[in-house]
Amino acid sequence: MRILIINTSEKTGGAAVASNRLLSALNNNGVKAKMLVRNKETDHLSVVSLSQPLKQKWNFLWERFCIFLHLHLSKKGLFDIDIANTGCDITRTKEFLEADIIHLEWINQGMLSLKNIRKILESGKPVVWTMHDLWPATALCHYARGCIAFKTSCKRCQLLPHHGSMNDLSARIWAQKQKTYSKGRIHFVCCSNWLAQQAKQSGLLKGHSITSIPNPIDTHIFHPINKNEAREALSLPKDKHILLFVSQKVTNERKGVHHLINAIKELTALHPQLKNTLAVALMGGSADEVTSQLPVETFSLGYISDDKSLVNAYNAADLFVIPSLEDNLPNTIMEALACGVPCVGFNIGGIPEMINHKVNGYIALPKSAKSLAEGINWVLSHPNKNELAQQAVAKVNQNYSQQGVAMRYINLYNEALARKIYKL
Incomplete structure (x- = not known):
């Protein structure tokens, strides 16, 4: 069986990391x-880049320019929406022609247009599409932010x-x-049950199969190591509790760093000694802000x-805090x-779905700095840190192992091929 993953x-x-791990x-x-991929960054033999890099750059810029015009020349929200009005026809590439299954992942920002996706469906090859956010089930957005229009039809x-x-x-x-999706059957996969529930409510995805399969992680790479050695490698103090926050861009509003700031202020007001015994490590761009x-x-x-x-950064931490306001199945939690x-x-x-409350961590009330502070304090004051660590590792081994996730996808591929062969 030959699979072509497209990202x-x-x-x-996050989608690129998950696609690589799959x-x-x-x-x-x-x-x-x-x-x-459009952007190849390694010499990995299993990863192939699109030709004509200047054309790929133009596709990216043209889509942003069109969105910029629709936003009335405002940069605000320029990367919150995608319209897939330009992309690359991959149906003539050697990799596409050789593949038995076409597996779409995150294909935005000029990688594939809706016209390109329509050609893929019209080729007759079975298509699996892993949803890393809600964009395939909405018109423009990657996260609904409370909007329910996608359940019927997007407008206003x-x-x-x-x-x-x-x-x-x-x-x-x-x-x-709607017109694109009518050209063939798509087997949609959501990384979390939460996203699958949303996808099943979308008016766009009616008639297509939707299932939930988590992302995998290689536990030969991500595993516990000596904490002091990890801190030494990153020049972090060995005599303090370290709280880790991770985001590709730390100031991204959706990642909720302002809730973390307020939670730590509240926590240190209640427990002044933490000002001397707690430290925060910020991983990501714009952390200095x-x-x-x-x-x-x-x-x-x-x-x-x-x-x-990355392994050093996680192992250097006593706890990982993710105050996201909307998220699918974060790789960062899995890595931690x-x-x-x-x-x-x-x-x-x-x-x-990833944090079992008071088993391998703490689930706080949404958007509550007070509840987040309580969760941080619960972990810091837990009498059995080893038990928490063991439960964390066990969660990953039971749910996100490479073999377990791969077998679930292989079963889905076989089902997709059978539907094609027997025209089910």
Whole structure:
């Protein structure tokens, strides 16, 4: 069986990380898998980049320019929506022609247009599409932010100037997606049960199969190591509790760093001694913009992409906090748990599927700095840290192992091939 995974980037972003891990999991379990990307960042033989890099850059810029015009020349929200009006026809590539299954992942920002997706469906090859966010089930947005229009049909979009109109950009892209999806059967996969429940309510996805399969992680790479050695490698103090926060861009509003700041202020007001015994490590871009706002010693680790440094960062921490306001199945939680680090997060999205309350971490009330502070304090004051670490690792081994996730995808591929052969 030959699988072609398609994702915009090879390594940048959560979807790219998850796609790479699935690529490895499949190849390690008897499947011949390749990944086609726009941005190739390594010399990995199983990863192939699109040709004509200047054309790919133009596709990216043209889509942003069109969105910029629809936003009335405003940069606000420029990357919150995608319209897939330009992309690359991959149906003539060697990798596409050789593949038995086409597996779409995150294909936005000029990688594939709706026209390109229509050609893929018209080729007759079975298509699996892993949803890393809600974009395949909405007109424009990646996260609904409380909007329920996608359950029937998108229009009057809250992300457009003046909340759009009855025939705004979202209504037109919705109609285009409906036409595209009618060209063939798509097997949609959601990384979390939360996202699957949302997807099943979408008016766009009616008639298509929707299932839930989590992302895998390689526990040969992400596993517990000596905490002091990890801290030494990153020049972090050995005599303090370290709280870790991770985001590709620390100041991303959806990642909720302002709730973390307020929680730590509240926590240190109740427990003043923590000002001297607690430190925060921030991993991601723009971390320097936040360090001065925290009432404890803070370390900016910058953006880290290599696995060895990531493993050190997680193992250096006593707890990992993810105050996201909307999230699917964050790789960061999976990575922290695999390294034996208890996690604290809001009862939002797929987060409570990963953190078992007061077992391997703490689930706080949504958007409550007080509840988040209580969760942080619960982990810091837990009498049996080893038990928390063991429960964290056990969660990963039971739910996110490479072999277990690969076998679930292989079963889905076989089902998709059978439906094609027997025209079910």
